[in-house]
Amino acid sequence: MKIDGTPYRSVWVDADGWSVRILDQTKLPWQLDILQLTEADQVAHAIRSMQVRGAPLIGAVAAYGVALALRADASTAALDRAVAMLGETRPTAINLRWALDRMRARLHNLPEGDRVAAAYAEAQAIADDDAETCRRIGLNGLPLLQEIAARKPGETVNVLTHCNAGWLATVDYGTALSPIYQAHDAGIPVHVWVDETRPRNQGAALTAFELGKHGVRHTVIADNAGGHLMQHAEVDICITGTDRVTRQGDVANKIGTYLKALAARDNGIPFWVATPHSTIDWRVGDGVAEIPIEERAEAEVTDLTGRTADGRLETIRVAAEGSPAANPAFDVTPARLVTGLITERGRCEASAAGLRGLYPEAG
Numbered sequence: 001m002k003i004d005g006t007p008y009r010s011v012w013v014d015a016d017g018w019s020v021r022i023l024d025q026t027k028l029p030w031q032l033d034i035l036q037l038t039e040a041d042q043v044a045h046a047i048r049s050m051q052v053r054g055a056p057l058i059g060a061v062a063a064y065g066v067a068l069a070l071r072a073d074a075s076t077a078a079l080d081r082a083v084a085m086l087g088e089t090r091p092t093a094i095n096l097r098w099a100l101d102r103m104r105a106r107l108h109n110l111p112e113g114d115r116v117a118a119a120y121a122e123a124q125a126i127a128d129d130d131a132e133t134c135r136r137i138g139l140n141g142l143p144l145l146q147e148i149a150a151r152k153p154g155e156t157v158n159v160l161t162h163c164n165a166g167w168l169a170t171v172d173y174g175t176a177l178s179p180i181y182q183a184h185d186a187g188i189p190v191h192v193w194v195d196e197t198r199p200r201n202q203g204a205a206l207t208a209f210e211l212g213k214h215g216v217r218h219t220v221i222a223d224n225a226g227g228h229l230m231q232h233a234e235v236d237i238c239i240t241g242t243d244r245v246t247r248q249g250d251v252a253n254k255i256g257t258y259l260k261a262l263a264a265r266d267n268g269i270p271f272w273v274a275t276p277h278s279t280i281d282w283r284v285g286d287g288v289a290e291i292p293i294e295e296r297a298e299a300e301v302t303d304l305t306g307r308t309a310d311g312r313l314e315t316i317r318v319a320a321e322g323s324p325a326a327n328p329a330f331d332v333t334p335a336r337l338v339t340g341l342i343t344e345r346g347r348c349e350a351s352a353a354g355l356r357g358l359y360p361e362a363g
């Protein structure tokens with residue numbers, strides 16, 4: 001996708017042919033900082049500190065992290081160490097484990113001398129696969145927005161989304177935002193309600209930035225506003241991304257997604273979740289019981305970061321001094337509240353049967 005006319009992916013290999021470039025997402029939308037990663041430790045830090053975030057993107061960046069580790073030491077022990085170290089950076093998004101398992105499977109049995117080139121090729125394949133997958137998710141989600149537009153000709157199609165599941169969260173195009181970009185490009189008058197997504201404000205900062213750069217009409221709302229807007233017919237459809245879909249169709253996503261799904265159900269509004277194949281965890285059934293939920297630092301809740309009028313980035317405390325905070329970063333929306341899943345293979349019911357129908361070869 002583009003920023004001010006320049007095309008970007010959210011991760012790429014530098015012109016030097018080996019170092020890895022990312023956009024520092026802790027600085028967006030205020031500064032466009034491109035970081036250069038040269039060691040696996042830096043990749044782990046980038047994922048942990050959320051310089052890169054979003055389930056598909058952390059998988060792809062971790063894959064490049066393995067390549068960087070092997071460049072320093074191509075032994076099997078180093079491969080295993082890198083996979084273990086990178087795999088511990090964030091617990092909820094299954095794409096991380098999916099990408100690292102794929103890297104290990106590809107590289108483990110190769111002679112040491114062949115591993116570095118093969119690691120870069122595999123990481124590139126993961127990144128390219130993600131971009132194409134997300135493009136297809138857009139194509140497969142587009143009819144949902146076209147149907148709404150056909151029901152109310154000339155009127156705005158209002159979509160509500162949570163967190164950032166756009167191109168910044170993937171390698172390109174995004175998941176939840178991909179159908180929205182397709183619809184906008186096709187001339188559908190789409191408008192997006194952007195949940196601010198406390199505590200880290202990925203909606204207000206990243207989704208709003210992306211949509212603005214693409215010229216998509218949008219409005220940032222407090223997380224608590226969605227239910228009210230739904231009650232007053234201001235939302236036609238909710239579309240979110242996900243960090244892990246279970247084989248029975250439960251969906252983990254950014255904290256607060258579950259509450260939006262409940263409000264959508266109460267108001268008869270379709271609640272769709274866009275997911276690439278790499279986000280489906282066939283080993284897990286009951287998402288509420290089994291998906292590990294990341295607990296992040298209290299400071300993300302007690303403090304806020306933003307830009308001052310004179311252009312400085314500043315973090316201030318908004319919670320009462322001394323009050324403790326809890327920060328579960330994700331929640332699980334049970335399949336019964338999900339209208340359906342949008343995948344690169346098409347759309348399906350959020351259920352074991354629905355997923356099996358699209359992925360008959362799975363586990």
Ligand SMILES: CSC[C@@H](O)[C@@H](O)C(=O)COP(=O)(O)O
Nearest residue numbers: 053054055165169175241242254
């Ligand atoms: C296509 S991204 C899907 C999810 O990863 C996204 O909705 C989300 O919850 C991201 O959380 P984050 O904590 O910013 O990594």
